[in-house]
Amino acid sequence: MNTDREHGVDYLQRVLDAAPAAVMVIGADLTIRWMNSTAVDLFGFSVEHALGRSILEFIDQDWNPLAFDSVISALSGAGLRQPMLFRAVSEDGTKTVVEVTANVQFEDEVVDGMVVYVRTWDERWLLDEVLHAMAANEPIEHTLQLLVQVAGAETIGAPASLLYEPRDGRVAGIVAADVLPLDLRGPHLGCDDELVEIWAPLLAPTVGHVHDVVDLPPRLRVPAAENGLKTLWLWPTARNDDRSRSAWALAWRSDEHLDIDETRRMMMARLATLVGMIVDGARIDAARTHAAAHDSLTGLLNRGEFHARCDTIIQAASSRSSGGVGCVYLDLDGFKPINDALGHSAGDRVLAEIGGRLNAAAPAGSVMGRVGGDEFALACEAADVGELVALARRMVDRVGESVPLRDGEIVRVSASAGVSFRPSSAATTLTSHRLVDAADRAMYASKRSGGSVSVAG
CATH class of the missing domain: 3.30.450.40 (GAF domain)
Structure with missing residues (x-):
């Protein structure tokens, strides 16, 4: 072993240059006094260009506002300090997150500086x-x-x-x-x-x-x-x-x-x-x-989500100068006998099919929900009550189409519908529950009268 070589300055310089971490010596005035080759590679500047410059020039203080305070704190102590993350700024402006560990050695008259070990931390x-x-x-x-x-x-x-x-x-x-x-x-x-x-x-x-x-x-x-x-x-x-x-x-x-x-x-x-x-x-x-917002059987909005989105439509309608907001409420007629005679699986099949049809008939911008066992509701902005009545009738017609079951049997149900409409000028004090309840009451009026669609007063 060549001990003279191993204790030589050139040997130690080569060892430090081969280190995976950047090593620098910082003076009491925060200027760079020495650095190894790894530091050159990390920061992208030459040794000659770096020596004598403040280390703060290469720290992104906006990324870590405590950077300056941590450097000053390290200078006031002695020995090894806890690592801290900084974002270093290289000569070309590239920014890299680094972990910095300081070993304050001002009491050592040979070192007389703060030895700083820097390793890239971007990935971690x-x-x-x-x-x-x-x-x-x-x-x-x-x-x-x-x-x-x-x-x-x-x-x-x-x-x-x-x-x-x-x-x-x-x-x-x-x-x-x-x-x-x-x-x-x-x-x-x-x-x-x-x-x-x-x-x-x-x-x-x-x-x-x-x-x-x-x-x-x-x-x-x-x-x-x-x-x-x-x-x-x-x-x-x-x-x-x-x-x-x-x-x-x-x-x-x-x-x-x-x-x-x-x-x-x-x-x-x-x-x-x-x-x-x-x-x-x-x-x-x-x-x-x-799943939290939709009915698992039909895929339509559940009752709670339907009301939440209906309120959003009402709020949007209140800012308009014309038109209004309305609700179509439908209840199936003749559904219970299917459940009683053919079982709940057949009933589920009918509900899923009807839900799909109603959703397909719903105009763009509207919301459609299953709000009860065999009850459905739609809310939307509309020009007038006549537009809503026409929509309700189309939806009732779709409900009345035959529904094929898995065993080849065909069943039919019908629907009663109620419509409520409020102009935009009245939407500022309107809630989804008031709008839907009005359509619900109109639906029951439709059932009592034997008609397919009734309009709330």
């Missing part, structure tokens, strides 16, 4: 942001965009495209780095069949693959080469065997290495798995939200 910070976004049920596009930034951080370091919701060879959901040309992002909705055929074999494997750009079809190879991209890393979600949950993580690398180390393989697999988890979570949340 972004992954934390992804988890926070998932926990907060942030929109799926926002959460996946954070994952795209993770792919661009230190481990993968490449522009990425995250794919989910495949539909007949195309992908409905694609969140990608802005620098990627459209065709390199995946078989997007609206693309031609040629692009679908190109991507199909790439997305088919259930395990991760690395593709050399030179081996790809020209439609992908040419734009990739024009953008300096040489390899495609493509990983499916771990649940890719379930086609309804398929998701993929794509990373386009500028290096030519086809062998990926285990760390990067694990990160690509993690990205793909997170995409699947985020998509599944959004789907589950959407299903829960839908």
Whole structure:
């Protein structure tokens, strides 16, 4: 062992330059007095250009308002300080989240400074942001965009495209780095069949693959080469065997290495798995939200949600100078005998069919709900009461059409309807319950008179 060499200044400088963390010595006046090569790579400036400049020039104080206070606090102590996150600003303006650990050594007359150890923290910070976004049920596009930034951080370091919701060879959901040309992002909705055929074999494997750009079809190879991209890393979600949950993580690398180390393989697999988890979570949340607001049998709004949306229509109508808002309330006639004679499954079939017909007949902008066992209501803005009466009659006619059951039997029901209408000038004091109750009373008047539609007074 050459101890003279190992204790030499050149040897120690080389060791520090080889360190994965940036190392800097900061003076009492906060100027940079020394730095290793890793710091040069991290901040993108030369040693000569950095020495003598204040470290605060390279800290984004807006990102962390406590940055300056934490530096001053560190200077007032001695020894090793607790790590803290900063956002560093490189010479070209690039901003990187870093973890900074300070070791204050002003009492050491040789060091006479604050030794600062800096390592990039973008990836870990972004992954934390992804988890926070998932926990907060942030929109799926926002959460996946954070994952795209993770792919661009230190481990993968490449522009990425995250794919989910495949539909007949195309992908409905694609969140990608802005620098990627459209065709390199995946078989997007609206693309031609040629692009679908190109991507199909790439997305088919259930395990991760690395593709050399030179081996790809020209439609992908040419734009990739024009953008300096040489390899495609493509990983499916771990649940890719379930086609309804398929998701993929794509990373386009500028290096030519086809062998990926285990760390990067694990990160690509993690990205793909997170995409699947985020998509599944959004789907589950959407299903829960839908179930909380809709009737499970007919798919129409349930009573509570119907009233909430009816109030929204009333509020919108109150700001208009003409027209008004109205409700059509329908109750099925002859439904109970079907339940009694053929069973509740037949009754459910009739309700589901009638609900679908009424929803199809509902005009744009209206809301349709199942507000009772065999009672339905519609609320909408209308020009006048005549428009609502015509709509109610069309809906009654639709109800009266025959309903085929699963065993081939055909049944029929009819409906009585009530209509209530209030002009926009009266909508300021109107509530959904008053509007619906008026239509409900008119419906009972219709039943008593034997007519199909009655209008509330």
